[in-house]
Amino acid sequence: MHSISEIVSAAAQRPAGLLLEGEAGIGKTTLWLAALQHARDSGFTVMSARAWEAESKLAYGTVADLLTDIDTDALASLPQVQRVAVNRVLMRDDAGGPETDQHVVAAAMLSVIETMAVDNPVVIAVDDLQWLDACSRDVLAFVARRLRGRVALVVTERADPEQPSTTSWLHLARPDALTRVRVSPMTLGGLHELISSRIGRSLPRPTIMRIADVSGGNPFYALEMARAIDTEPDLPRTLAELVQRRITDLDDDANDALLAAASVADPTVELLAAATGNDPDRMTELLEEVESRGIIEITGNRVHFTHQLLARGVYFGASAPRRRRMHRALAEAVVQPELKARHLALASSRSDPEILRSLDDAAEAARARGAPSAAAELLDLAIKLGGDSPSRRIRSGSHHFRAGDHDKAHEVLAPALEVVRPGMLRAIALGLLAGIYIYRRSFADAADVLTEALANSEDNPAVLAQTLLTLSFAQANQGQYEQALVSAQNAVNHAEILGIDMLTSQALADLEVLKALSGNGFDEDSLNRALAMEDPDADVPIPFRAHSTAAQVLAWAGRLDEARGHMAVLRQRCVERGADGDMLFVCVWSTLIHVWRGDYAAAAGAADDAIQHAEQIGGDHSLVIALTVRGLAAAYTGQVDAARADATAAIEAAERFSAPLLAEWPIMTLGFVSVSLGDYEQALKDLEPLTSDFDRLPCTEIIKAGFVPDAVEALVALGRTAEAEPMIATLERNGRRLDRSWMLAIAARCRALVAAAAGDVAAAEKSALQALAEHDRLAMPFERARTQLVLGQLQRRRRQKQSATETFTEALQTFERLGSPLWANRARAEIERTNVAPGRSAELTPGEQRVAELASSGMTNRDIAAALFISAKTVEANMTQIYRKLGIRSRAELGRRMGPRT
Template identity: 45%
Template sequence: MPLATASRSRERQAVDDLLVAADRAPSALVILGEPGIGKTTLWLHGVTRAEEWGFRVLSTRADEAESVLAYAAIADLLDDVEPEVLAGLPELQRLALDRVLLRTGTEGPPTDQRVTGSAVAAVVSALATELPVLLAIDDAQWLDVSSRAVLSFAAPRVTGRVAMLLTARAHATEPDPAHWLHLATPEAVSRVRVGPLSLGALHTMILDRFGKAFPRPTMVRIAEVSGGNPFYALELARGVDDRSAIVDSALPSTLTELVRLRTQHFDGEIGDLLLAACSVTDPTVDLLARAAGVSVERVAGMLHGPEREGIVRRDGDHVRFAHPLLARGIYTHAGPVRRRRMHRRLADVEEQPELKARHMALGSSTADPDTLHALDEAAVAAIERGAAAAAADLYELAIGLGGDTPARRLSAAEQHLRAGDSRRARRLIEAGLNRFEAGSTRAAALTLLGSARMGDYDYAGALPILDEAVAQPVDDPAVSVEAQLWRSRAQSMTGSRDAARSSAHAAVADAERCGDPKLISQAIALRIMLDCAHGGPRDEAAMRRALDLEVPDPDVSAQFRASVADAVTASWMGRLDEALVGLIAARRRCVEMGSDSDLVYVAGHLSMVYTWLGRYSVAADVAEDVLRRGESVGRGYPVVIGRTQRALASAYLGRERTAREDARIAIAGARQCGAAFLEVWPLITLGFLELSLGRHEETLKVLAPLLDGAVGMGAQGIFPTSYLPDAVEAMVALGRLEEAAPLVESMEANGVESQRPWILATGSRCRSMLYAAAGDLGHAEATLQQAMAHHERLPMPCERARTQLFLGQVLRRQRKKNAAAATLREALTTFRDLGMPLWANRVGVELGRADAPRVTDSDLTPSELRVARSAAAGLSNKDIASALFISPKTVEHNLSSVYRKLGVRTRAELASRSADLGQN
């Protein structure tokens, strides 16, 4: 153990606690402290400890010069990962990491830090299945912006035995530089601040380092001046001798002054050499020789002095500073003129475009065409590598040098938005909006500003901005397409459905004129979505074309993707199994691309499909995942969607309190972000809950805002008018038939027009309710039989059971007691299987009213009777098949029929009915 950690028992225990905790779940420890306090020593202790405990260690040590190179830290962390691990990633993630590691060019679909973050999380999680993994990052404050974004994104997504150990430089009054680090469980991130060493610990450390002890007065003075800072104390001890009488005059009063004294005598060629070494990301003897214009041998000789004095050390061809403070001191004390001169020299020898451009920028005090051009080209190169944050910084560096043009400001904002920093993107556009002249550039800026506001869930605020964007006189139809797409989305969210459809149709026309296949696909997809939401037919030919033209681009929002539109609209058409497959694939794609906002959109529809299929627990689980992602940002669309879908699943499951609370919060959230459309489903949920509880007056009160103008809305399907059957049922129960009749007529007309099975089935059920209320039970039964035929095309068991419930009531009123009881028992079985206690209780009440005679052996076929008697006697299906010389499949078929006719669900219930089977 290094003696510098000997008295750090609390901090060393924190490291051990981290490694223990990682065995249960991903955990992190951030070691904070001032420069030189011993953070790196503890970090090295943690790395050694992890290796002793059998951890796979992935480490990187950031430095200030390296903080300008995109993905430098990520490349360092992944440097030793086996190729086969990377080969197992999805194609887009593998491509993203190949670009990070500079193993491929720009061919293929674009990637960004979200894709890269998802890939890093996948790699670390995969490694953790074999061995526990430690991600060790020293000096996190110097992480390059792209690596920080990736790690921030990946950390909450890692799974398995993973520990993260970070150091970050921060004085006691300064904020935590690693504030961006979060895990899936917030309490899994610990922080420990390293304090000063005691006098005794300093004495032991100095004795170990220099092999001699100083007199106590000298040690006391060193401790006082250094404040217990180990680096400071060691450097003070290096410069004093045993004569305590001269201690006060010999010791510098600050660490900054000490570093200056340690390095200031290196001037001339050696000073320039050291300045070059602390100005680049990875100083090598060869690079320093080229920068100085001398031979490699000459450089090696010039480094002897700094090496002898412990300023630098040689590691093969690489030159390392003994401590980052020494490099920082040399760079700071060089002064701006020398630094600019050095960066210009380094720009002449640097080959990496991004680093070359930064050296040119740092070597200039004002803009010059060559520097600005180099920064622009470096930004493009960063974009091609998927480093949006780095590209944005390069554009802003050019702006800061005086190259502030509307085009460059727009490019910087676009990259900030891609990097997930919508606020910074908005500030860039808003600050220079008056400089964007009318036309395509202003339209593009306004579109970006509007989409950024939507990214912040401010739909009402985004709409007027996007209206202005569409109104611009553009000469580039591609700009118009983008503006129309985003305006359509904003109009839809704020409740302007007809306007949203008009914008989508206009986007299609502009996209066709533009000829860009990617934009054509997006515009067609959105148009089909909105047309189907209005109840219109699904344009199958157009959908096939949109799918053929779709490009796997993470920058394309899910609501504009053809594959997502295909799955969502299939669900509205009643093709739920097909929709389920498509939405699961779309969700997987969102995870691979690291797009949380898209995942929320897709998962909201996926949860809805699970609900329609009667898989309420799965729907609730999907909603819970959405809610966790939404609550991490605390507000907006994700929270509304998660709460809405969980409320709906809870209403079906009879969890009244959860349903009401979630619906209330969802409505409040929708109003907060000005999304009137998002209020619809929570109201539908509350209406269904009230109906399930038999509270018909309350049902209509809840649904009143939706019922205004519900008649004559045009062809509609289950989305977004699933409340109509509930409203009709409540109206009929209250005798308000005149109000119900127009709704039923509208549903029937819509069913004929759209031929969607849901509207046909529920429309027939609602018509039968009106017949029954008028006493025409014959027509009511016939209409219900039509409804049951439509249900055969619709895999929605709850809706089928609801129709059976009313059919049982109609049959009972016609005194068809056996048929009524059989129908009601089948409905009861469905509701019980679905876990819907409120509706199961309603059926139970109806069964009691039916008062039908018990089914006996006379109602069973001879084959069914033989199988029933054998099963009631306790024989297995295999034994029954053997005894009766039939196949096990035939046994299963007969038992299913027996259960339905007798109204039982298990063999135990069947055994209790043995008297009805003609046996004791």
């Protein structure tokens, strides 16, 4: 009880959990019930359910129990898609509505819990987690990870010391929030007290010792043995023997009633009567006799065993033919397709067309209820009972895939692909296989499979269009943008002919993002059509959603507020549907948009959310993109070690599964950090994988060419301006062609650096001012401030000290407001260099200024002479004058005085 009190007290402040584990009959349920009562006495709202072995295959059985008694007002406030999902779980008439699955159900349950916890703390209590159905397990896992308010999770698990735990999936947000308590066997004194209180008299110590020895301290066994002590000379030594002794003198009708009750999840008097051929009154009479023996309890019309071990003993104590006969009778008595099919399946040991049809119908009903794992399990059962066919395997694989079990999907699908003939069914199977490959990030394998699928889908335009759409995605993720563009355009053509709005929206969205990635920009009218035709309730992969495309291409075009609005739409949908994978996408792109907007606090928050979702999803790919954006956010806020660690880890992970495209942004982060520190040689080493392939870059949108300003600055600083020229020219050309303010602003700033390096300060200043004019169209304050650093340097070289100081000061204020300390330090250094102490003449000639800048970058006298086309002696003479004017004696002091160069 001490642990129970601690958990209840902790949950009044923050999420806490208690897992009671131990062998069957050890007393877990008793403690669980005590915990629930303690919580009620402490003012908690209790949501409870007891999972039963008989319902471990019934989709959402435990979740339905948890939600049954919830106030209808709490459910009415849910978003529509969540209300539909809950109605389907509770088997209410949902009058149609959007598709749902366990993710939507989980999001609905989490919403309900959070709403209730505002008024009173909440306890979510589940007894016997090992019997949870797959859908309920997924829902509970989702909810547990996301609990944030005043909520306690109190659960039990039957644990076998020789078997691994079945609850490895159960985690709260804080690892230390879940307390595991092993329920131990009772002591001799404890057993004596239990038995005395339950049977109303005290047994002799030798008898108690015998019971303790045989039961091993298990209170359930001990109590059952004590009850039999008056009539049995020997104590029962097994569960089956114990149960048989309890029911041996019951008549056949009573035994049949008990077997029927042990064979269903939620037995009622009426159901048991129908299954055994009795009327309800006769069944009540039979059950009351059994209840008097402490085997069952009757509450209203519902029947429950006093302990699951008794139910298990009754069921497995019956012969196999008798169990099959009972399941056949129950199949006639139940109404729900899923239950009817399961009972029919358990009633047969061979293939039966009626049973296979029932399983198919039940699988479709489970799918419609949003229970893909249950649908897959029903089809797998049909396959095992002799109904093995390619069509059934393809449907089962599809359900497994949707339920998130991609390995099982592949296992089920593979035999079908060996025998399915060419045609539409094979195209569908290949499309599913491609989806599995894409999930595994095997894009080349996916493209090969989809190419074969195209040849098999020519007679079905809808399948053909969807196949082309998926193929374009696989090609794009290999960097084959031109091929992807062709596939996407063909998908649009077929979708337009079909006139299916949802498919056309997806195809148009895919086409527009690929146009941009291919260097062709995007068509705003086409994008708006995709948005208008998008079905917000359709379960569409997020890369193909029109709002997803709009957020990306508008962000690249510098329209960041619009992009953020589209991302908010996607986020809301993900929250309502509990879509973890989609939420990772949203967090990643939100981070990029926040960074570009200069909102680094929001970027850091979104990046942290991305890491959390990546950890929940698992897999290298998820972690790579989450580490990438977290490293980027850290880089802009001056967290050098953290940024480099995340970027390096992301690059290494991308290399492990041969995904070079995923390494591009972490490489850019490393280069940006080095430039931020003024380490230009290291910056070029960092960026070499990107700069060496610049001529093969498909486009210069910021998503692909974000490294260019850092590469150009480093190249100019090291006197390698000729290498920078192609990058600048490409940005200028594409910027004018596409009217991209980012490209034009960055190109003009880079052009200013090159002109300044050549000594044409007037031309350089003109380019810098042109860059600032482009920045006026671009809500990227960091980039504007960075351009101001260049302009201020040029103003200082033209002896416009007042203007230079004002320009540097404005840049400093921006960097400080954004929270970018490395760049704020650079701005301060420029201000100090401009405002020298009174009485000291630090005015360098343009030639001296250029020599000083190159020397401070680390170049030798010989390198400076070569870069400026002067002799080494002239460089030495300039250095002497520079040292005298600045009052310094070494290059180290010169580096500090000159500060990092831009």
